[in-house]
Amino acid sequence: MNINKIKKALFSIEQIPSLLYLVKWVFICLLLGAIVGSVSAFFLSSLEWVTNWRESNLWIIALLPIGGFVIGLSYHLYGNSVVKGNNLLLEEFHSPKKIIPFRMAPLVLFGTILTHFFGGSAGREGTAVQIGGAIADRFTKIFNLSKSDRKIVLIAGVSAGFASVFGTPLAGGIFALEVMVLGRIRLEAIIPSFLAAVFSNYFCEIWNISHTHYHITSVAEMNPVNLLWALLAGIIFGLVAMLFSKSTHFWSNLFSKLIKYPPLRPVIGGTILAVAIYFMGTTKYIGLGIPTIVDAFNVDLNSYDFILKLLFTSFTLGAGFKGGEVTPLFYIGATLGNVLVWFIPLPMSMLAGMGFVAVFAGATNTPIACTIMGIELFGIEAGVFIALACSTAYLFSGHSGVYASQIIGSPKNSKYSREKGLQLSDVKNKRSKG
Numbered sequence: 001m002n003i004n005k006i007k008k009a010l011f012s013i014e015q016i017p018s019l020l021y022l023v024k025w026v027f028i029c030l031l032l033g034a035i036v037g038s039v040s041a042f043f044l045s046s047l048e049w050v051t052n053w054r055e056s057n058l059w060i061i062a063l064l065p066i067g068g069f070v071i072g073l074s075y076h077l078y079g080n081s082v083v084k085g086n087n088l089l090l091e092e093f094h095s096p097k098k099i100i101p102f103r104m105a106p107l108v109l110f111g112t113i114l115t116h117f118f119g120g121s122a123g124r125e126g127t128a129v130q131i132g133g134a135i136a137d138r139f140t141k142i143f144n145l146s147k148s149d150r151k152i153v154l155i156a157g158v159s160a161g162f163a164s165v166f167g168t169p170l171a172g173g174i175f176a177l178e179v180m181v182l183g184r185i186r187l188e189a190i191i192p193s194f195l196a197a198v199f200s201n202y203f204c205e206i207w208n209i210s211h212t213h214y215h216i217t218s219v220a221e222m223n224p225v226n227l228l229w230a231l232l233a234g235i236i237f238g239l240v241a242m243l244f245s246k247s248t249h250f251w252s253n254l255f256s257k258l259i260k261y262p263p264l265r266p267v268i269g270g271t272i273l274a275v276a277i278y279f280m281g282t283t284k285y286i287g288l289g290i291p292t293i294v295d296a297f298n299v300d301l302n303s304y305d306f307i308l309k310l311l312f313t314s315f316t317l318g319a320g321f322k323g324g325e326v327t328p329l330f331y332i333g334a335t336l337g338n339v340l341v342w343f344i345p346l347p348m349s350m351l352a353g354m355g356f357v358a359v360f361a362g363a364t365n366t367p368i369a370c371t372i373m374g375i376e377l378f379g380i381e382a383g384v385f386i387a388l389a390c391s392t393a394y395l396f397s398g399h400s401g402v403y404a405s406q407i408i409g410s411p412k413n414s415k416y417s418r419e420k421g422l423q424l425s426d427v428k429n430k431r432s433k434g
Helices: 003-011 015-056 058-078 086-094 104-118 125-142 147-166 169-179 187-206 224-258 264-280 290-296 305-318 326-340 348-364 367-378 380-396 414-419 424-432
Strands: none
Touching: 015 058, 015 104, 015 125, 015 147, 015 187, 058 104, 058 264, 086 125, 086 147, 104 125, 125 147, 125 187, 125 326, 147 169, 147 187, 169 187, 169 367, 224 264, 224 305, 224 326, 224 348, 224 380, 264 305, 290 326, 290 348, 305 326, 326 348, 348 367, 348 380, 367 380
């Protein structure tokens, strides 16, 4: 038997190509995870430093307009091709045109650090995802990947960024598979997505980066009445998620309409934010807000905390500052859950935990990833309540979301089946035309 016949015989066994596929992606994802995890470690330690410095030197908030101008000018001069951020990743996934410019990574990294340093209200997930995507797309050239493999490596990049910045490799792996198309999961990338998530989280932790731990201290009895209460909470979480998404797009459209020169948008926005922070006399609603998130599980909070964080964050991002949406969504959800205890007879910490992930699920249209995240963070004991809250929030947030370029693969309601294939940004126009 000659060599060609041996090769043909081997490749007729389905598991041989699968083994080669696995080896290839283990190698690629190991490299990707090492790089993205290390960059995430630098990013997280930088955020911690600038947050502590800002809180010890509150006068820096007065310079928020200057910080905004630096960010705006940087993107105006060097970042026009990457200003869409996460939406660019989605667009390149669905309609590939060119390799994502590597400049996306440093621009969003330092733009986010400056936003937090001067007192803007933003998160970190969007930054990590953009860094992961920009780095991952370099591998397309390095390894001469095919068009289909390029899509897979982009998913792996998103997974690596998300998992390392939150310390949730399972949720990170599923988030990247779920976020690309509303209502669909890209299972062809499941192994690379999980590999990248696990490796990046591992390499991030090697740098002695610790993630915040949250605890649900009491779980309600699983009975029909309590499950119905969970559904009601999920409806409220979904409506607030929709409000956040629409508010962010509203402010972004308003700034674009009123201020034609892009670098001036964060200057005007930063001035308004700095004045508002000064007169409120608190920094509770800027930055990541992690101390308030932790308190939401144990302490009675103000009834208006969630709406003020929603306003501060949507305004900050809409004005052109950089950062993610997810940690502010955690804040909004946890503080909203804290308030719902006033009329929903479920434990405070459980409602805070449900809101923590459910508002995120509604705003990003990723209910499965958010359910897994809730279980990773809080334990399986509250898993059923978390799943109900996330899936209900996903349904009631409608065809809206923080990622306007997300494509509807499976409509949430059969009434809107004609919207299949549309981007979320096009849904409003489609409905207005009847």
